[in-house]
Amino acid sequence: MSNADIVVVGAGAAGLFAAIHAARGAPHARVVAIDSAKSLGAKILVAGGGRCNVTHREVSEGDYCGSSSPLIRRVLRQYCVAETIAFFAQHGVALKEESTGKLFPTTDKARTVLDALLSAAASSGVTIQNPCRVESIVRPKDDAHSFEVCTASGPLTAKRVIVATGGMSLPKSGSDGSGYALAKALGHSMTPMVVPALVPLTLPDGHWLRTLSGLALDARVQVVPPASQRTKVAEGPVLCTHFGLSGPAILDISRHWVFAHEADSSSTLRVNWLPRFTPESLDEQLLASRGQSLLAAMRGLLPDRFLRELCAQTGVDPSCGVQQIPRTARVAFVRAATTCEVPISGTRGFTAAETTAGGIPLHEVDQATMESLRCSGLHLCGEVLDVDGRIGGFSFQWAWSSAFVAGTAAAAALTARA
Ligand SMILES: Cc1cc2nc3c(=O)[nH]c(=O)nc-3n(C[C@H](O)[C@H](O)[C@H](O)COP(=O)(O)OP(=O)(O)OC[C@H]3O[C@@H](n4cnc5c(N)ncnc54)[C@H](O)[C@@H]3O)c2cc1C
Numbered sequence: 001m002s003n004a005d006i007v008v009v010g011a012g013a014a015g016l017f018a019a020i021h022a023a024r025g026a027p028h029a030r031v032v033a034i035d036s037a038k039s040l041g042a043k044i045l046v047a048g049g050g051r052c053n054v055t056h057r058e059v060s061e062g063d064y065c066g067s068s069s070p071l072i073r074r075v076l077r078q079y080c081v082a083e084t085i086a087f088f089a090q091h092g093v094a095l096k097e098e099s100t101g102k103l104f105p106t107t108d109k110a111r112t113v114l115d116a117l118l119s120a121a122a123s124s125g126v127t128i129q130n131p132c133r134v135e136s137i138v139r140p141k142d143d144a145h146s147f148e149v150c151t152a153s154g155p156l157t158a159k160r161v162i163v164a165t166g167g168m169s170l171p172k173s174g175s176d177g178s179g180y181a182l183a184k185a186l187g188h189s190m191t192p193m194v195v196p197a198l199v200p201l202t203l204p205d206g207h208w209l210r211t212l213s214g215l216a217l218d219a220r221v222q223v224v225p226p227a228s229q230r231t232k233v234a235e236g237p238v239l240c241t242h243f244g245l246s247g248p249a250i251l252d253i254s255r256h257w258v259f260a261h262e263a264d265s266s267s268t269l270r271v272n273w274l275p276r277f278t279p280e281s282l283d284e285q286l287l288a289s290r291g292q293s294l295l296a297a298m299r300g301l302l303p304d305r306f307l308r309e310l311c312a313q314t315g316v317d318p319s320c321g322v323q324q325i326p327r328t329a330r331v332a333f334v335r336a337a338t339t340c341e342v343p344i345s346g347t348r349g350f351t352a353a354e355t356t357a358g359g360i361p362l363h364e365v366d367q368a369t370m371e372s373l374r375c376s377g378l379h380l381c382g383e384v385l386d387v388d389g390r391i392g393g394f395s396f397q398w399a400w401s402s403a404f405v406a407g408t409a410a411a412a413a414l415t416a417r418a
Contacts, residue, residue: 004127005029006410007149007158009134010179011040013396014382015164016117016126017403018410022162023124025411031126032158034151036133037174041114046170047396048102052110054093055084055400056393057101063394065255066191066386067362074367076397079404084397091116102393129153137161137182139375147377160377160410162370164403167356167383169196179384180359187374188360193262196353197255197388198395200246201269202346208313209342212240215306220275221253223260224268224341232256235275243348245269248391255357255388257344269342273310274301279338286322286330294318294325294333302337310336355395359386369409370402377413381406 005026008019011033019033044052056063059081061073085095085103093116095103105112121128129151136150140157149156165179180190203210219238232252239247253269260267274282289297295318298307311318314332316325325333347353362385364373372378381402389395 001148001155001157003030004032004149004156004158005414006031006160006162007147007156008033008162008164008407009137009149009182010164010166010175010382010384011035011037011121011128011130012164012166012173012175012382012399013041013044013117014166014399014403014406015162016041016121017400018162018164018379018381018407019126019128020117020120020124021404021407022411023121023126023407025408026414027125029411029414031124032156033121033126033128034132034134034149034156035128035130035174036178038131040118040128040130042173043166043170043175044114044117045110046173047110048104048393050110051104051108052113053102053104053393053396054088054095054113055081055103055397057081057097057103059394059397063392064387064389064398066357066359066388071362071367072387072398075362075370075405076401078368079401081397083404084400087400088113088116091120100392133178134165134182137163137186137378139186145377159414160379162379162381162406162410163384164380164382164406165384167359168194168350169198169353169355169383171350175383183360183372183378183380183384186372186378188364188372188380191358191361191386193259194356194358195255195258195262196347196350197258197357198251198354198391199254199350200241200348200352201244201250201254201257201344202348203244204343204345207244207343208309209240210242210244212306212309213242215240215303216247217273217303217306218275219249220272221249222270223253223256224270225260225264238271244344245342251354252390254347258347258357261344267344269344271340271342272338273306273340274337277338279334282338283330283334286334289322292322294320294322297322354391355388356383357386357388359384361386368405369413370406371409371413379406379410
């Protein structure tokens with residue numbers, strides 16, 4: 001059986017980062033990162049449309065859902081955005097900020113980010129073993145201070161183990177949820193629900209929005225009824241597709257819809273296609289447009305194709321003068337434009353999800369070290385934990401922060417014992 005001091009299970013964003021900081025913190029230790037994927041970093045390479053949105057200008061616990069905010073804050077504070085920027089700069093990756101606050105490599109190539117992580121891992125002395133799937137992690141009966149990590153290529157002993165196996169999003173990348181079973185076998189629990197998040201939503205066959213595939217509008221979306229007090233309104237681009245709805249606002253609201261739908265299967269999405277208007281202010285504006293047709297009165301507010309379809313749905317003739325439209329039809333149109341109830345039928349599932357909502361509760365680790373409170377010597381970081389960020393680089397910042405804490409703490413514990 002070969003020996004390692006620290007084994008990191010999973011070499012995605014969190015695993016590589018944890019391994020780098022573990023190796024730096026304990027330079028004489030043997031740090032081995034094991035990943036089941038044939039080629040590493042699949043998710044980093046597809047992130048941000050191939051440009052990798054590494055982090056965001058401003059990150060706080062309010063940008064995340066799942067575990068409680070104070071616990072998330074404790075982790076984020078230990079490795080903040082400035083440190084992420086400095087790390088990548090030290091490894092030759094300058095980041096640029098876009099108007100949305102998202103930070104990307106100046107090369108606009110995710111490959112730059114992955115190469116920097118792999119080269120930092122190599123220069124820190126991390127050994128990467130892949131493709132190699134970890135089947136189980138067990139505590140030998142006669143040794144309460146080590147682990148046996150069983151892999152498809154044979155067992156390894158380790159003094160410390162960091163689980164960074166991700167969630168279940170994009171399973172073909174290697175993140176198939178097997179990390180949950182590894183952690184559960186060592187005493188951890190799971191949230192009652194583990195569901196796709198940052199995921200496109202589907203509409204029933206024949207729904208009129210599906211016929212507008214390709215159209216993007218700025219809108220405000222909200223789950224009705226709210227899933228919880230933490231349910232947020234999302235605002236931004238909404239993209240109509242052949243299956244339903246996508247775009248940043250939909251991805252952000254998706255996890256809230258999933259939780260609301262679980263609690264009440266009649267949950268819908270309320271969309272304001274004109275977020276600058278309330279039903280009252282739109283109605284006032286229409287009534288003020290004396291002599292104009294509805295089409296003319298709405299010009300510039302909505303794309304023509306969308307407006308015509310909205311009129312068809314509410315039985316309004318767009319060429320009809322606003323004053324001639326019966327009040328009930330005008331009210332129906334205003335409602336459809338500003339408080340449109342959209343009957344979501346489901347999500348596109350984990351294969352199309354950017355992240356996972358649910359996982360191992362954060363209160364089962366000590367946030368100062370990311371060490372398990374159920375199994376000493378075991379650390380957890382990244383998406384395997386019950387923390388999911390909104391769109392904009394927040395998922396990666398969670399990976400960097402939690403992995404930094406796990407890696408440095410594992411190294412410190414090792415050197416303290418030596
Ligand atoms: C299409 C897409 C685009 C995204 N874009 C962005 C973005 O621009 N910005 C952002 O912040 N976030 C983005 N995300 C989310 C982000 O990629 C993830 O949150 C992040 O990669 C999670 O990192 P992780 O290391 O925890 O998990 P993962 O990246 O999932 O890595 C886990 C690793 O563990 C390995 N593994 C799992 N089980 C085992 C096992 N039993 N044995 C051995 N190895 C195992 C897997 O092969 C995998 O390599 C995107 C996600 C997707 C799917």
